[in-house]
Amino acid sequence: MPATTAARHILFLNWRDTRNPEGGGSEVYTERIAAELVARGHRVTLLCAAHDGAPAEQVLPTDVHVLRRGGRHTVYLRAALTYLAGGCRLGRLASGVRGRPDLIVDVCNGVPFLSPLYARCPTVVVVHHVHREQWPVVFGDWRGRFGWWLESRVAPRVYRRCRYVTVSGATRDELVRLGITGARISIIQNGLSRALDAPVRRATYPCLVVLGRLVPHKRVEHALDALAALAPDLPGLRLVVAGRGWWEPRLREHAARLGVAGRTEFAGYVSERRKHELLSRGWVALVPSLKEGWGLTIMEAAARGTPAVAFRSAGGVCDAIRDGETGLLADDPDDFVVKIRWLLTDERVRQQMGTAARAYAESFTWTAAGEQLAALVDGLLASDQRAP
Structure with missing residues (x-):
């Protein structure tokens, strides 16, 4: 894969990682896309919540550096504090100090990290889907109403100058209904990992x-x-x-x-x-x-x-x-x-x-998804450099 022309440090914020017992498709997407950016020459750090059995810091085989800070509810505050603590606190791993990021990929799984409130670099917001229907199911009381207010009212205002990435046309349409202009939304669909082992026979019973x-x-x-x-x-x-x-x-x-x-x-x-x-x-x-x-x-x-x-x-x-x-x-x-x-x-x-x-x-690959995100990242970084 070709390396990006200007390798930079990119920080992903996601409340979980794939090793978290509650991890799912969003975490797979985050780590596979992050790996594609590393393959193109960028340095990537993923900050997520800590969980039992996982080290506080880890380097994945893809050379994505993982920082686990805080818990399910406190990871958002810990992300802000880790960023504000300065470069020497952000990712002191085997390869050395990585420094503050040049760009943040802020993955919103209902609760946003609101990184533009404290970060002084471009932010790309990733939204897999809008949680309007899920809030009352997960929290049937005031917490659900507060969560939906945070997602539908606060987040669009905080991210009003940011570019969005989503994985489907359905989510793009929902984001537009929340007031995000379609021109700021890019669709980068999931890739698919190729299974190396041969498929087994179908079950003889339904x-x-x-x-x-x-x-x-x-x-x-x-x-x-x-x-x-x-x-x-x-x-x-x-x-x-x-x-x-x-x-x-x-x-x-x-x-x-x-x-x-x-x-x-x-x-x-x-x-x-x-x-x-x-x-x-x-x-x-x-x-x-x-x-x-x-x-x-x-x-x-x-x-x-x-x-x-x-x-x-x-x-x-x-x-x-x-x-x-x-x-x-x-x-x-x-x-x-x-x-x-x-x-x-x-x-x-x-x-x-x-x-x-x-x-x-067979038409969906992580390579294609990575190329799309890399092009978006490179464009934002180039624009940031030109800004006065």
Whole structure:
């Protein structure tokens, strides 16, 4: 990969990293994009929350330098204090002092870092999706209202001079509705890591797969409800739920109430190899989330020739799924069951969509995403240098 013409220090702010038990697609995106910038000659530091079992400072194999500061709620303050403490405190790692950044990539997962309030360098804001629907689900009281006010009112004002990056047209449209001009928003879609191991055979029985964090807004209950609705007509039907999270006991209780606990496997955290094995064996991948910026698991399933079913209202999934071609979008829970039934019972359609999904997935690469972000970063840095 060609190195950038002017290597600079770039600081990513993200509340989690991929090693965090609560890490997900946003963290994968952040670290893969950061690695692409390193490959182009930039120095990159990622500041995120600390968590058990992870060192305070670490250099990843990609040469991205990770600083873990604060906790889930205090990482935002710690990011500001770390920046204001000066260059000697920002990233004293094996390769030496990295200094204050030339540019900040501020990843907003609902709660913004608000870096323009204290940083004196250009900021790129990354928003995977807007959390309007999620705030009342995660926090049903004043905290949800405060979070939405912070995201929808405060953040657009603080970042009013910044460039935005998002991963889908659906999120871009939502940002525009919050008052961010479309000219300031760039769409840089997810890439897809190529699996090195060969796919395994499909399961001989109808098998559904859900992959993701087990938290309320992922709505795995809809997958369990679909399993219960379809089981009488498909006696061999099973569901694998891969992932971990604090909502798992509630999901196990829900499965027991529906009488499908014996058909459901809660696989917990799975390795990359095991993940791709499950996606290869599954007949259909289910993404019942309330909201997704893109839906990385949809593309991971697609790479294995497995079509997905998601809810049309979930936003970015409408970009990740070509409805009726690479998978299906449902309008409501009943339609979700109907669409799953169709794919499970029509082998010809399922195989056609799986083949189209695999071809679609091959068009997304981290190299292309990195080139787009590098071009944006280089342009902002060049403009900053010319500014008086």
